[in-house]
Amino acid sequence: MLSRKIFRQWSPAPMILFALFYLFLITSSQPDESRTLLMLKSALQNSNGDLFRSWTESNSVCNYSGIVCNSNGLVAEIKLANKQLLGTLPFDSICELQSLEKISMGSNFLHGSISEDLRRCTNLQHLDLGGNSFTGVMPDLSPLNKLKYLNLSASGISGAFPWKSLENLTSLTFLSLGDNYLEKSPFPLEVLKLEKLYSLYLTNCSITGKIPLGIGNLTLLENLELSDNQLIGQMPSDIGKLQNLWQLELYDNFLSGKFPDGLGNLTSLVNFDASHNQLEGDLYELRSLKNLVSLQLFENQFSGGIPEELGNFRNLSELSLYSNKLTGHLPQKLGSWGGLEFIDVSDNFLSGSIPPDMCRNSRMTDLLMVNNSFTGSIPENYANCSSLKRLRVNNNNFSGIVPSGIWGLPNLVIIDLSMNQFEGSVTYNIAEAKSLAQLFLFDNQFSGELPLTISEVSSLVSIKLSSNQFSGHIPETIGSLKKLSSLILDKNKFSGTIPESLSSCVSLSEINIAFNSLSREIPASLGSLRNLNSLNLSSNRLSGEIPSTLSSSILSLLDLRYNLLFGPIPQSLSIQAFKEAFDGNPGLCSWNLEGFRSCSSDARSSTRTRTRTTLISCFIAAIMVLLVLLACFISVKLKQHKLEQSLSTNSWDLKQYRVLNFNENEVIHGIKQENLIGRGGSGNVYKVVLKSGKELAVKHIWTSHPGDWRSCRSSTAMLKRSSRSLEYDAEVATLSSIRHVNVVKLYCSITSEDSNLLVYEYLPNGSLWDRLHTCRKTEIGWEIRYEIAIGAGRGLEYLHHGCDRQVIHRDVKSGNILLDEDWKPRIADFGLAKIVQGEGNWTNVIAGTLGYMAPEYAYTSKVTEKNDVYSFGVVLMELVTGKRPIEPEFGENKDIVYWVSSNMRSKEDGIQLVDSTIVEQLKEDAVKVLRIAILCTAKIPASRPSMRMVVQMLEEAEPSYLSNVIVNNDGQN
Structure with missing residues (x-):
């Protein structure tokens, strides 16, 4: 009452003054949050200038981008996740924000340590620093007892984690600490006291021992991820109490024993992955998990049958059970609800037929049934499975004719039907398989001719058709397959000649056409295949002389046995490693290989006329080559002279990536022929010794390649320059920022118009x-x-x-x-x-x-x-x-x-x-x-x-x- 009387007696002017004074007291008592945030900006501003454009002294902090204020106008949240931020966080300043409840700065490039100052942020409820590059150990988090959300996964922290501090964080609902270099420790029992948790992510954080009994007390859990640790023993018996569990990830551990009774109570489970463990027993505890979308139990020791109930799981899209000991049939209703996308049951002991509706609605991408005892044929409706990318049913007992539409499925990357009893032929519509890279049909009963349209499948990398009954000619158009690296056609009934166009398959590293009925000469053009590593043409009817051009290939395997070849074995192929490669060709002779008749002077005289003609032709060709080489030599010398002149100028740009005690001139003067220690596809490597005695390795990557004779071929030179530029860019981009004792040190790069130099540490013991x-x-x-x-x-x-x-x-x-x-x-x-x-x-x-x-x-x-x-x-x-x-x-x-x-x-x-x-x-x-x-x-x-x-x-x-x-x-x- 007294105060009310006093106010009534005051005039309006003093009342206004009092109100202004009162407002001044309130505002002056508030912390200077602008100053704090500007300090944060100064630590990070170099990384993302646009983000902090609104962070100015003249602007209200509540208008700063990424800042959320509470009703009192104080900073409540720093919301800067996934903003490509670099720098070190000033936790001492950040924690001056007394009303700060949320820090969301995950998925950036923050580094440095998470300091003890973080403990002063006592009002924090949400802390997300995951996906960064911090170093050092995590401080004790006990003072942050209001935390509900803690994400430090893949943050870079290491050492012993302060598990004890979790006892004080009883409000936590979300805990994610995985993918860090933590010190090995048993499963932290402190976690079992966090009864409000709905998500627990402890993947790949060095947890050892058993999953403790008591995990079932975390009844609110919806997500439990303990993968990629060193957990042993059985799954705890009370895990069945986690009836809200939506995802259970236990893969890449050493868990053993059977599924515990009660696992079937997890009826809310959508994703279950316990692969790559040592689990055993049957799968019948899974029969009631009808909401499963993904089930992955591969690489264990499970036995018995696959429950028929899985065929009624309407949402099942991924089923991976490979490398177990499962027997019996696949549920015939599997996939009949139209949602199955991936199935891999390879490496088991399964039998029976392929369920007919697994590719209903064309959603399946992978059908993998390798190494079992399946029988029957491929259902006709699989010819409409346009989504299919991988079809691998090899090493079973399948039979019958493959539905024609299978060959032309547009997204198929691999067809592997090998080691079965399939018959029929490859149909012309294979041309529609525009993504096909691997065609494996070996060890079957396929027959007929290869369709010419196979040459239209430009993505083909490997063709393996061994041990079938294919006949007719190898398509002459096969040279269109520029990506083809492996052509295996042995043990068939192919006839005719080896196509000349095969030499256009520039990626070929392996050719095996043995045990067929091929005739006439071996094309000399095969010698132009620079990647050819293995050539087997044995047991055919090939005749003529062995082309000396084959020595141009870097062959580790050569087999020309049991043909009708005659004449001398080329000197370059007359090596001990290939001694048996020419057996079964009575017409062959050799100058030095034992077991073959000698190429005598009589044999030489019988071919003297032909040789004289050949020599004249070769002489004329040699003159032409010499003229071309002379022109190239002059061009090269001019370019080398230009390079030497550029070496002596100051037109070099040096970018250093480490502290240097030398300059570019010392390096450039060391690039001499006598210092050359290696050659590569993109340039030479020199050993350069500095005045100080320090040794460097300098990779000289040409942009115009002055010393390369092939640079005379302008079309290929341009491609090579582009390739070298990409290699140079890749190497600099990678190594300039890497600091590791087991990765070679890149000191600097030195570039000019003609050359790129990469300067490394010199390693005396070579490769x-x-x-x-x-x-x-x-x-x-x-x-x-x-x-x-x-x-x-x-x-x-x-x-x-x-x-x-x-x-x-x-x-x-x-x-x-x-x-x-x-x-x-x-x-x-x-x-x-x-x-x-x-x-x-x-x-x-x-x-x-x-x-x-x-x-x-x-x-x-x-x-x-x-x-x-x-x-x-x-x-x-x-x-x-x-x-x-x-x-x-x-x-x-x-x-x-x-x-x-x-x-x-x-x-x-x-x-x-x-x-x-x-x-x-x-x-x-x-x-x-x-x-x-x-x-x-x-x-x-x-x-x-x-x-x-x-x-x-x-x-x-x-x-x-x-x-x-x-x-x-x-x-x-």
């Missing part, structure tokens, strides 16, 4: 290929080989998992692993590398090196990190066995992967594969690595481990001598 397989071969013990394996593995792991954006090398091989003076490895040569944008895979042309390329290269253009994993597995096999990726001893059309896998039935067998130069007591250690190599080279990409897992396995395969050294050192300390 691993040199040290294993060439005249520079060195006897390397297992101790060093293991260190090379794990070092190179860590380099690749960094590229795949440690970079801001994943880098896929695409040409991993022993030739691209360089060794320093201490034999420490470096991943090198990134000319084919790709930095992954978006989803992590993309379409591109086939790239890589024969013998190292993953098998899926032949039927898909999608490239993922699993291609690198395969190649690395081949390198591991080289290290253990000392063999090249392709050796004649592996057998026809076989490589080191086949050789190792087929001979690795026991530990004793494995020891026999180990390089004989490795000491006996370390061979068992080498076999451990060989087993890892087999996992890396699994045929199915999804079956291969990640590079992170490969490195973990290699660490666990540490040789016994190293473990002893570590134990002894610990004891001394």
